[in-house]
Amino acid sequence: MKIKVYPTPELQSQAAAKVIVDQIKVKPDTTLCLATGDSPFGTYREVVRMIKDPDIDISKIKVFGLDEWVGIPPNNTGSCHHYLHENFIGPLGIRPDHVHLFDGLSNDLDAECKRMTEAISIAGGIDIMIVGIGMNGHIGFNEPGVDVTLWSHAIELDEITKTVGQKYFQSATPLSKGITQGFQQVFTARTLMLLAHGRKKAPIIRQTVEAPVNVAIPSTLLRQHNNSLIVLDEEAASELSASFRN
Ligand code: F6R
Numbered sequence: 001m002k003i004k005v006y007p008t009p010e011l012q013s014q015a016a017a018k019v020i021v022d023q024i025k026v027k028p029d030t031t032l033c034l035a036t037g038d039s040p041f042g043t044y045r046e047v048v049r050m051i052k053d054p055d056i057d058i059s060k061i062k063v064f065g066l067d068e069w070v071g072i073p074p075n076n077t078g079s080c081h082h083y084l085h086e087n088f089i090g091p092l093g094i095r096p097d098h099v100h101l102f103d104g105l106s107n108d109l110d111a112e113c114k115r116m117t118e119a120i121s122i123a124g125g126i127d128i129m130i131v132g133i134g135m136n137g138h139i140g141f142n143e144p145g146v147d148v149t150l151w152s153h154a155i156e157l158d159e160i161t162k163t164v165g166q167k168y169f170q171s172a173t174p175l176s177k178g179i180t181q182g183f184q185q186v187f188t189a190r191t192l193m194l195l196a197h198g199r200k201k202a203p204i205i206r207q208t209v210e211a212p213v214n215v216a217i218p219s220t221l222l223r224q225h226n227n228s229l230i231v232l233d234e235e236a237a238s239e240l241s242a243s244f245r246n
Contacts, residue, residue: 001228005237009197012233013042021050029060030127036083039132039195048091067140068102070177078169102179113152129189136160137217141178146218150182192225197233206239
């Protein structure tokens with residue numbers, strides 16, 4: 001696992017965006033699997049800015065959602081669906097048939113997961129998966145105690161996720177389940193990029209890098225990925241031991 005630390009969140013976002021844009025330049029039909037939330041916000045903004053360069057052809061890229069809140073409609077501003085449309089798909093004008101997001105309102109979540117796993121497989125797998133990290137070390141909605149054998153699946157959310165997740169919603173919103181890409185998709189993504197910034201992420205970033213690999217802290221499992229990259233700002237990296245810093 002490579003670790004890159006940048007002095008500010010802006011520089012961190014620019015560096016992460018460059019990884020994505022460079023990949024699109026060499027492989028115009030890049031497949032992206034994208035997290036939502038605060039962590040990738042600046043990176044997506046930078047990708048949009050960099051791609052406005054008319055030389056970059058994005059007509060062939062495909063976008064897959066990393067996860068979704070079960071029971072939350074796509075037009076709810078707290079949904080992952082809404083976030084990705086607002087911050088990535090819309091600004092870049094990605095073709096609707098190149099976008100695959102989980103339907104959190106599906107009344108057959110197993111079928112929804114199967115549909116997603118098949119869509120990724122038909123697209124030839126994920127080139128770059130962008131993930132944030134929960135305060136409990138979750139990746140997507142792969143919560144502590146994760147079953148790493150799973151592909152897309154629906155799951156009960158951890159209490160921390162339900163509490164912290166309120167920040168995305170305009171009013172108190174009951175959250176119980178999520179639908180997420182599983183660790184099989186995480187492990188088979190050709191590049192896995194974890195983004196984190198800010199002081200509050202420092203303790204979980206230290207554990208991710210330095211604690212024994214274990215399912216109680218799902219993010220530690222990223223160390224078993226053969227091409228994973230953690231892109232941090234100085235604050236998120238502030239508790240890392242010197243030997244783990246670039
Ligand atoms: C959201 C997702 C979550 C978040 C994580 C961190 O699509 O997959 O795992 O990445 O909860 O959220 P932020 O970035 O808001 O701190």
